[in-house]
Amino acid sequence: MKENYTNIPVEKLKFAQKKDFLHDSKFETKPVSYFQGAFKRFCKNKGAVVAACVIAVLVLFAIFAPVFTPYQPAYYDMSYCFVTPRSNFFADRGFDFWDGCKVKNTNQVGYLKDLALSLETGREVIKHGDVTISGEDNNNYTYRYDTYYGVGFGKYKIISEAEFKDIQRYQDETGRQVLYPVVKSSERPTLEKNKYDANIYYKMENPKASVIKPKLDKEGNIIPNYWKHEEGKASSLVPEYTSLRIEGEDGVEEKGKTYFYAYGRKVDGGIEVRTEYYEYYTYLHTQVYKDGIGEPTFWFGTTETGKDIFACLAYGARFSFIFAIAVAAANFIFGVIWGSISGYYGGRTDLIMERITDVLSAVPTMIVITLLKYHMGASSQVLVLFIAFFATGWIGMSYVTRVQFYRFKNQEYVLAARTLGARDARIMFKHIFPNGIGTIVTKFALVIPAMIYSETSLSYLGIINLEAGNTTSVGTLIAAGQRSITSGAAYVAIFPCVFLVFLMLSFNLFGNGLRDAFNPSLRGTED
Amino acid sequence: MYMFKYVMKRLGLMVLTFFIIFTMCFVLIKLLPIPTNVLPGQDPEIVMKTLEGRGWITNIREGENGVWLYDRVPIFLQYATYIKRVVTKLDFGLITTYGEYLHMDIWDVFKSHMPPTILINICASLIGVPIGLGFGILAALKKNKWQDQVINIFIILLISVPGIVLALMIQYVFCFKLGWFPLTMATSNEYFTWPVFRTMIPAVVALCLGSVAGYARTTRAELSEVLTSEFMLLARTKGLTKKQAIFRHAMRNSMVVIFPMILSEFIAVLHGSLIIEKMFGVNGLGGLYLNSITFQDYDFFMMLSGFNVLIGLTAGIVTDISYGFIDPRIRMGAK
Numbered sequence: 001m002k003e004n005y006t007n008i009p010v011e012k013l014k015f016a017q018k019k020d021f022l023h024d025s026k027f028e029t030k031p032v033s034y035f036q037g038a039f040k041r042f043c044k045n046k047g048a049v050v051a052a053c054v055i056a057v058l059v060l061f062a063i064f065a066p067v068f069t070p071y072q073p074a075y076y077d078m079s080y081c082f083v084t085p086r087s088n089f090f091a092d093r094g095f096d097f098w099d100g101c102k103v104k105n106t107n108q109v110g111y112l113k114d115l116a117l118s119l120e121t122g123r124e125v126i127k128h129g130d131v132t133i134s135g136e137d138n139n140n141y142t143y144r145y146d147t148y149y150g151v152g153f154g155k156y157k158i159i160s161e162a163e164f165k166d167i168q169r170y171q172d173e174t175g176r177q178v179l180y181p182v183v184k185s186s187e188r189p190t191l192e193k194n195k196y197d198a199n200i201y202y203k204m205e206n207p208k209a210s211v212i213k214p215k216l217d218k219e220g221n222i223i224p225n226y227w228k229h230e231e232g233k234a235s236s237l238v239p240e241y242t243s244l245r246i247e248g249e250d251g252v253e254e255k256g257k258t259y260f261y262a263y264g265r266k267v268d269g270g271i272e273v274r275t276e277y278y279e280y281y282t283y284l285h286t287q288v289y290k291d292g293i294g295e296p297t298f299w300f301g302t303t304e305t306g307k308d309i310f311a312c313l314a315y316g317a318r319f320s321f322i323f324a325i326a327v328a329a330a331n332f333i334f335g336v337i338w339g340s341i342s343g344y345y346g347g348r349t350d351l352i353m354e355r356i357t358d359v360l361s362a363v364p365t366m367i368v369i370t371l372l373k374y375h376m377g378a379s380s381q382v383l384v385l386f387i388a389f390f391a392t393g394w395i396g397m398s399y400v401t402r403v404q405f406y407r408f409k410n411q412e413y414v415l416a417a418r419t420l421g422a423r424d425a426r427i428m429f430k431h432i433f434p435n436g437i438g439t440i441v442t443k444f445a446l447v448i449p450a451m452i453y454s455e456t457s458l459s460y461l462g463i464i465n466l467e468a469g470n471t472t473s474v475g476t477l478i479a480a481g482q483r484s485i486t487s488g489a490a491y492v493a494i495f496p497c498v499f500l501v502f503l504m505l506s507f508n509l510f511g512n513g514l515r516d517a518f519n520p521s522l523r524g525t526e527d
Numbered sequence: 528m529y530m531f532k533y534v535m536k537r538l539g540l541m542v543l544t545f546f547i548i549f550t551m552c553f554v555l556i557k558l559l560p561i562p563t564n565v566l567p568g569q570d571p572e573i574v575m576k577t578l579e580g581r582g583w584i585t586n587i588r589e590g591e592n593g594v595w596l597y598d599r600v601p602i603f604l605q606y607a608t609y610i611k612r613v614v615t616k617l618d619f620g621l622i623t624t625y626g627e628y629l630h631m632d633i634w635d636v637f638k639s640h641m642p643p644t645i646l647i648n649i650c651a652s653l654i655g656v657p658i659g660l661g662f663g664i665l666a667a668l669k670k671n672k673w674q675d676q677v678i679n680i681f682i683i684l685l686i687s688v689p690g691i692v693l694a695l696m697i698q699y700v701f702c703f704k705l706g707w708f709p710l711t712m713a714t715s716n717e718y719f720t721w722p723v724f725r726t727m728i729p730a731v732v733a734l735c736l737g738s739v740a741g742y743a744r745t746t747r748a749e750l751s752e753v754l755t756s757e758f759m760l761l762a763r764t765k766g767l768t769k770k771q772a773i774f775r776h777a778m779r780n781s782m783v784v785i786f787p788m789i790l791s792e793f794i795a796v797l798h799g800s801l802i803i804e805k806m807f808g809v810n811g812l813g814g815l816y817l818n819s820i821t822f823q824d825y826d827f828f829m830m831l832s833g834f835n836v837l838i839g840l841t842a843g844i845v846t847d848i849s850y851g852f853i854d855p856r857i858r859m860g861a862k
Contacts, residue, residue: 359544362840366801367548367832370820371555453689460691461801461817475691482695482806485703486710493699497692505687 038438041517048513051506058503062321065314069299070292073307073315073472077296079154079277081306082489083147086297094128096144100298101127102488104145111141112214114150116202116222120180120246121276123149148296151277153180153198158270161239167275168243170283177244178279181226181261182272198274201225228252228259238262239271300495303480304487309495312472317499319471323382324451327389332444334390335397340428342398343405350402361395365454368392369463381464389451400443404436438518445514449507456500474500534848541840549833553609556825557583557602562623563595571595581620582608620826625818633827637815637834641797644804644811646718647730648796655735656742656789663746668773670751678743685740694733694806702729711808730807734800738792745788749781756780787849791842798838 005012032040042048086100104110111131118125127144134140159167167178180201188195189207203215203223214222229235231251241263245251251258264271278296285293300309342353369388376384408414409432417431452474458464459475466473474496481493561583565571575587575595582605584597600608612618619633628636666678685693702710713726753759754777762772799813808814812831819827 355540358540359547362544362836362843363548363551364832364835364839366816366820367552367836370828370832371552374559374823374825375555453691456689457691457802461805463817463820478691478695482698485695485699490699493695497695501688501692504689505684508683508687 034438038517042513045513045516047509048517051509051513054502054506055510058317058499058506059321062314062317065310066318069308069311069314071298071308071311072470073312073467074470075308075311077281077302077306079151079306080148080281080296080298080302081304082484082487082492083151083296083298083302084489085299085301085309085491086148087299088297096127099127099144099146100148100301101144101146103142105140105142107139108141109211109213111143112216112222113199113212114143114145116214117150117152117199119222120201120224121149121152121177123278125149125152149278153274154277155196156182156198156272157275157280158267158272160270164239164264164271164273166287167280167283168241170287171243175244176279176282177246178275178283179241179243179263180246180274180276181228181263182265182274183225184227184262185265187225187227201274227262227265228254229262230257231260234260234262237266239264239266301489301491303477303492304484304489305480307472307480309477309492312477313474313495313499315470316466316472316474316477316496319466320452320455320474323385323455324448327386327393327451328444328447330386330390331394331397331447332440335394335399336401336433336440338394339398339401340405340433343402344409344424344428344432346406346409357395357398360392363392365389365392366463369458373463378465379468381466381468385455385458385464389454393447393451396447397440397443400440401433401436404439405432408432408435439515442511442515442518445507446511449504449511452503453500530851533851537844537847541844545833545837545840548836549829550606552829552832553606554602556829557605559825561599562823562825563597577621619830622824622827625822625824625827627818633830636827637812637830640810640812640815642716642718642811643712643727643809644799644813645796647712647727647734647803647809647811648798648800649793650727650731651734652738652789652792652796654731655738656792658735659739659742660746660785662739662743664750664778666743666747667750667754670754675747678747682740682744682747685736686744690733690737691802691806693736694803697729697733698806701732712810714810727809730803730809733803733807742785742788746781746785749784750777753777753780783850783854786853787846790849791846794842794845795838798835 084100084102085098087098090097091099104114106114111126114125117123118129123146125146127146130143132142134142164179170176171178183201187207189197189200189204189209189212191208191210193210194200194212197212200212201224203225205213205215217223227238229238243263245261245263247259247261251260253259264273266272282295285291298308298310300313302308303312338353338357342350365388368391369384372384372388373381405428414427414431417427422431455464455473456475456478459466459473460479461475462479464473465476467476477496478493478500481490481496484490484492561578563574563578565574571593572589572595575584575597578584578597579587582600585600586598588596590596612620617634619637622628622631622633622636662678662681666675669675698710702708708729709726711726712730713723715723717723718727754773759772759777762776763769767775797812799809799811799816801813801817803809804811804813805817816828816831816835818824819831
C-alpha cells in the first residue's frame with residue numbers, strides 16, 4: 001500500500017544501514033587487464049580480424065606448402081617451361097579450369113601437328129577435341145591446348161643400353177608406353193632445326209621445308225612413317241625390344257606382309273629413342289631420381305626456365321617470413337634498448353644518440369647492401385641482406401621507444417618507483433616499457449611487411465639473388481613473371497603478386513587494428 | 528633572425544651528415560681490390576697509367592710474367608685528390624667497367640640520363656598531386672558519405688598494394704592486353720614528340736598512383752581536422768559562404784602540412800625510381816644506378832650514391848624549413 005507523506009513520521013523513520021558498516025561492494029564483473037581490453041577492442045574491428053585470419057593462412061601456407069610439394073626451388077625442367085597451372089582434381093573431371101590447358105590460336109599446320117600428337121599417344125592434346133575454325137580462308141584454329149601433353153616427344157634422345165632395358169622393364173611392370181617407334185633417319189626432315197624433332201612421325205609434304213606440314217591421305221588422315229621391318233629381318237641398327245608395342249603383339253599387316261616397328265636406333269654412345277616426355281618424366285622421377293615426383297603436375301604452372309611456381313612461392317614465402325621476423329626481432333631488441341636509453345636519460349646522451357641515428361637514417365639501404373655485397377661476395381647474400389636491414393632498420397623502432405619513454409618518464413608513478421629505491425634499469429623495463437609496449441608492438445607488426453617488401457623489391461631488381469641456395473624470393477618470381485608477359489604467360493606473375501598483395505593489405509589492416517586496440521585515443525588518425 | 532639561425536644549423540648538420548656518409552662510402556669502396564682487369568685489346572700499361580693518373584695507385588712497375596705491380600696511395604690522399612677534382616673540375620672520373628659507356632666521363636653520362644627521369648617524375652607529380660588533393664578535399668567535405676567511403680577504399684588499396692604489383696598490372700593490362708602503349712619506354716631523345724611521349728605514359732601513371740593515394744590521405748586527414756575547428760564556425764558567422772570559408776581558411780591551414788610534401792616531392796624528382804625504371808625500361812638515372820651496381824663500377828656508383836644521398840637530405844631539410852616559412856607560428860627545433 002502506498003501512502004504519501006508530507007513529513008515522514010518519526011516512527012516510520014529507519015536508518016537504512018544502522019548496524020552494517022558501509023563496505024565497498026565487490027565488483028561483480030571480472031577485471032579487464034590492458035591486454036584483455038586491447039584484445040576485446042581488436043576483435044570488434046572486423047577488418048583487422050579478417051586480416052589476421054588472412055595472415056594466418058599465409059603463414060600456414062609458408063609453413064606447410066613446402067611439405068606438400070615434392071618440388072624444390074632448385075628444380076627445373078626446360079621441357080616443361082611455361083606449362084599452365086594444373087590441378088588433377090579439375091583436370092581429371094574435364095573442367096575447362098585449372099586443367100593445365102591454354103587457349104591456342106594457330107593455323108592448319110600447327111593444328112595438324114597437335115592432332116597428330118594426340119592421335120599417336122591417345123592423349124587429349126586438344127581438349128575434348130573441340131576446335132573452332134574461323135578466318136577468311138578457314139585457316140584460324142582455336143582450341144584448348146594441353147600444355148603438358150603438348151610437349152609430346154620433344155627431341156630424339158640418346159640413352160644408354162641399360163636405360164633402354166630398364167624402361168622396357170618399367171613398361172612391362174606398369175603397362176605405360178614410354179618408348180614409341182622411331183622414324184628412319186633418312187626419312188626425317190633435312191633442316192637442322194627440324195632434324196631432331198621427335199614429334200614428326202608422319203610422312204611430310206616437303207622434308208626440306210622450314211615448317212613441316214604433314215602429308216594427308218585421301219581421307220585426310222595422317223600417314224605414320226615408322227621405321228618398320230619384317231620379323232627377323234631387322235636392320236642391325238635396330239636394338240632388341242621385347243616390351244609393349246603400339247602396333248600390337250602380332251605386328252601390322254601391310255600388302256600381305258607382317259611388319260614390326262623399330263623402337264630405337266643404335267648410334268654412337270647408346271640408343272636413339274623417341275620417348276613421350278610425359279611418361280619419360282614420370283619414369284625418370286619415380287624410377288631413377290626417386291625424389292617423390294610422379295606425373296608432372298604443377299599447381300601454379302612453371303616459369304620460363306621450367307621452375308615450379310608453387311614450390312618457389314612456398315619456399316620464397318617461408319624464407320620471407322622467417323627472414324622478416326628475424327630482422328624485425330633483431331631491430332626490436334636493439335632499437336628498444338637504444339631508444340629507451342636515449343629517451344630515459346635525455347639531455348646530452350639523448351642529443352648524441354639522436355645525431356648518430358640522424359646520420360644513419362640518411363644512409364640509403366641500397367648503398368649499405370651494395371657495399372656489403374662488394375665486400376662479402378655473392379655467396380652470403382642472406383647475411384648481407386640481414387646486416388643491411390638491421391643497420392638502418394632499428395632506427396624506426398628506437399624512435400618509437402624513445403617517444404614512449406619521453407611520454408612516461410616524468411609521470412608520478414615513475415617518481416614513486418624512484419622514491420622507493422628502484423634502479424634505472426628496473427624503472428625502464430618494469431615500469432615504463434610495459435606501458436609503451438602497445439605502440440612498440442604495433443610498430444613491430446608494421447615492420448614485417450615493410451621488410452618483406454624491401455626484400456622483394458631488391459630481389460626483383462636483381463641486387464640480391466637468393467637463387468643460389470635452395471631458396472628463392474617472391475621478387476625473383478615477379479621479375480620472371482614480368483619477363484613472361486610477352487610470352488602470354490600471365491599466370492607466372494599472378495601468383496606471387498596475389499601473395500604479395502594479400503600480405504601487404506592484411507598486414508596493413510592488422511597493424512592499424514592493433515594500433516587502434518592498444519591506443520583507443522588514436523583511433524581514426526592516420527600514421 | 529631566429530629563422531636564419533635555424534636554417535644555418537640545419538644546413539650545417541646536413542653538410543656534416545653528407546660528409547660522414549660520403550666519406551664512409553669512399554673508404555669502404557677504396558678498401559676493395561682495385562679493378563685492374565684489362566679488357567681484350569687494351570694495353571695493360573695504359574690501364575695502369577690511367578689508374579695512376581686518377582691518383583689511386585703509384586709506383587707502377589712491371590713484375591714477372593707480365594704481372595703489374597703497384598703501391599696503393601693512402602686512402603686519405605686519394606680522398607683529397609678526389610674532392611679536389613670534383614670541386615674544381617666536376618671531374619668524377621671515367622667509367623671503368625660499365626660496358627655500354629666504357630671510358631666515358633661519368634658526369635657526361637650522368638647528365639645525359641637525367642632528362643627521362645626528371646621528365647617522368649615531374650609529369651607524375653604534376654598529374655598525381657592535383658588529383659590526390661582533389662580526392663582528399665572531396666573526401667573531407669563529404670566525410671562519412673559514400674563518396675568518402677569509395678575514396679577511402681581506393682586509398683587503402685593504392686597504399687597497400689605494392690608499387691611493384693601496380694606497375695606490373697599497368698604494364699600487363701595497358702601495354703600487353705590492350706596494346707595501347709609499348710611495353711617499354713623509347714630511348715629516343717625527342718621527349719616532347721607524341722610517339723616518344725606516348726611510351727612514357729605507363730611509367731608516369733605507375734609513378735603517380737602512389738602519390739595520388741598519399742596526398743588524398745593526408746589532405747583528407749588534415750582538412751577534416753581543420754573543418755571541425757572553431758575558427759571555421761567564426762568564418763561562417765562573419766558571413767562567408769561555405770566555399771569561401773573552405774578555400775580561404777580551411778585549405779590554407781591544411782596546406783601547412785601538404786605544401787612541404789609537394790615541395791620535397793618536386794626535389795625528389797631527381798631520384799629515379801628503381802623499380803619503375805627497370806620495369807618500363809626507362810633510360811634514366813635509376814637504370815644507371817642499378818647497372819653501376821651490377822657492373823661494379825666503383826667510381827660511378829660512388830658518384831650516384833652521393834647524388835642520391837644529397838637529394839634525400841635536401842628534400843628533408845627543405846620540408847622542415849618550409850614549415851616555418853609557411854606558418855610563422857611553427858618554430859622548428861624550438862625548445
